[in-house]
Each structure stands twice: as structure tokens, then as C-alpha cells.
Amino acid sequence: MKTRNIHSDLALAILGLLSLRPASGYDLRKVFLTTAMKAFSASPGAIYPALRRLERDGLIEGAVERKHTLRPRMIFKLSGKGKAALVASLTKPVTREDVIRRLDGLLLRFSFMSGLLGEAETLVFLAVLAAETQGYLKVLEEEYRRSAPGMPFSGRAALEQGVETYRVTARWAGKTLKELKKDLSSKGASK
Amino acid sequence: MKTRNIHSDLALAILGLLSLRPASGYDLRKVFLTTAMKAFSASPGAIYPALRRLERDGLIEGAVERKHTLRPRMIFKLSGKGKAALVASLTKPVTREDVIRRLDGLLLRFSFMSGLLGEAETLVFLAVLAAETQGYLKVLEEEYRRSAPGMPFSGRAALEQGVETYRVTARWAGKTLKELKKDLSSKGASK
DNA sequence: TGCAGCATGTAACCTGTTACATGATTAG
């Protein structure tokens, strides 16, 4: 069975949220408006077309609720195919490119892993993420060393922000990886 | 004179780079491939159409170099109109929305300010950026306090990454603001 | 001779933005 791949972060976010509980387009909008997922588009012009595409591809299924009343809602839930596509998307290999240009997407994928992937797979993801982030940090630090002296104030400061951002992310990934490893080994011991 | 506004980060990055020195499409690609601006698309399918649009709108001007040889290059430089549009784009007010959804764009704008804006304007930009980042950090921290206990491991960890990222950015903005203020006052004193 | 790098481009496809539009329900 060929699982269609998910193209955009918005589609991934929708599938992830629907993996937690069924929801209407409006429910999803509220999540995007009121939680830390504000980083995503909450505009109807993005959400409703995305839902239609996901339904067209068989990744989600909509059911009309309160059919008889005058204000029906479309409640969507993840299909088997949708769950497969979501899991496939979460387990895609992590590349340096992803770390540089799509870090948000990587964090989004990670945020949904607990309910959908085993701890071993989550661990692999985190390990690669930590390594690649650390690696890119080194590259950026080296560039800073070379270039900073000749750069104008604002350019240099902006580069500093980039370095510091990757520094905390690398630290965070390392810390989180350790936590997860501890979880795993304590479970292994109690077995 | 109505200065057309710049729509994408890529267009802004191109104009910013051309404000430093004229360059060909290929030169720009190399910058995107080899410097910290890797975060931008370096694909020809993005850069060349963007250059054509900027030229169409009169923001840049292309001149064919080495016309007589068999391998001509198009060297683009910023026009007066382009510089005006760039300055206008750099001085647009900073909103909370920008901090949440387009932080990269804000940093990009900041990175080009030194040569194009006065220190006073740069200072205003940084002050608002610092305030809004700090403000959103508070919101995220509050959300973490409320939600973290009930969240699954990976969701909570992802939220932590967000909090820590905004924390360093807020700190960075505050620190950079202070540096700039010191610069300004020492110049004022020596006058 | 052949390969890496220079230099530019096109086309199909997908997605997001902005702005507009509609109508129902509920709280004050």
C-alpha cells in the first residue's frame, strides 16, 4: 500500500492533532489561535482547503454532526491510511538540510511522537537531530570566528542570534535525549 | 512616489545583498549556499524568477557584463527605487505576529540595517523586538506552566524547546539593545 | 577527452495569503 506523503507543515499539524482526537476545522483553528501552535496559519483559507485535500487523499474522514439541526459541523477523524502516512512522515530520516531550513517542521514531528512511535524510534530521531544540530552549530561558530571581525554591527549581531539559537537547540536535544534514555533503561531494569 | 512593497524573505535578502554590492544571480546563489544565509532557498527556480520580478518592478537594474565574450553574465544593482523599498521594508513596524510567525524575517531585516538606517531607527526596531519577544516568552511560559503536567513526553519537550528559544532571543535582543545604546551615548559624549 | 564548475533558465505542481462572503446562534 502506497502511503501518500504529506507536503506541508500545516497538513502534518492537522494530522497530528487529529491523531489525538477528532475535530472540526473550527476546532483546529482554535488550537492554532490559542496554543503554542500559533506559529501555524489559522486562516480559513489555509485550513479548509487543506482538510479537503487530506480527505480527498483518504487520510482523514469527515462526518456531519448535528445533521438535523441548522448548524451542522464536519467532524474529521484520522483514517488508517492517514495514521500510516503520519507515522511514515514522523520516521523519515533527519538531514542537515532539515535542521538548517526546516527546524520547525522537525520540532513539529517530534511533538507528536509520544503517542505514535515507540521510544526506540523517538530516540533515534533525537540522536540524529542532536548530532546534526551540534554539527551545524560548529559550522556557524566557525563562520562567526572568520567573518565577525569584518562585519557591520547589525550583521554580526544577527549572526550571533543564529549561533545562540542553535546552541540552545543542540543543548536541548542532548538533554532530552538523555532523559529519554534514562526512561528506557529504568523500564528495561524493572522488566 | 509609491514604493512597491517586498513580499518574500527571499526578495528582501536579495535586495539586502545587492545593497552591499552588485551581483549576478549566480553570485547570490553562492552566498545562499556558503554562508549563514543557507536558511534561504538557493534553487535557481526561486532566485531567477525573483530577480526578474524585482527588475520588472524597477527595484533592481541588470546590466550584461562581458557582452562580447561567449559567456555573458547579468550583473544586478539596486536602483534608487529599490533602495527606497528596502528602507521602507526595514522600517515597517514590528508586531507580535511577526515575532511569532516570522522571526526569521525580522532577523533578516535587522541584519541589513547597519548600512541603511540610522542608529536611532535601529534602536527603535530592537527595542520593540525585545519587548515583543519578552512578552511572547511570558505567554509561552504561562502556557507551559498550565499545560506541561498533562502533556505527553515529546509534546512537553517540544514546548520546552520553544520556550528556551524565545528565552535566548529575548536575552539577545536586550543585550544587543544595550550595546547599541552604549555606542550611541559614547558618540554623543565625544561630539 | 571528460568532468567539475560557471551561468542561466523553464514548467508543472502545490500551498499559503488576503480579502471577501454567508448565515446561525447565544449572551447581554
Added chain:
DNA sequence: CTAATCATGTAACAGGTTACATGCTGCA
């Protein structure tokens, strides 16, 4: 009664991605 909120959508437009395509130049 009326404003806010619920709930869903459409259309024009712009932009990026991927993949493909072309031909030159310098070097080994």
C-alpha cells in the same frame, strides 16, 4: 435587538519546490 462568536467556505494572486534543460570554460 445586536454584537460576538460559531462555522464554513471561495477566488485571485504570489511564491517556492522539484525536476529538467542548455551550453560554455578551465583543468587534468
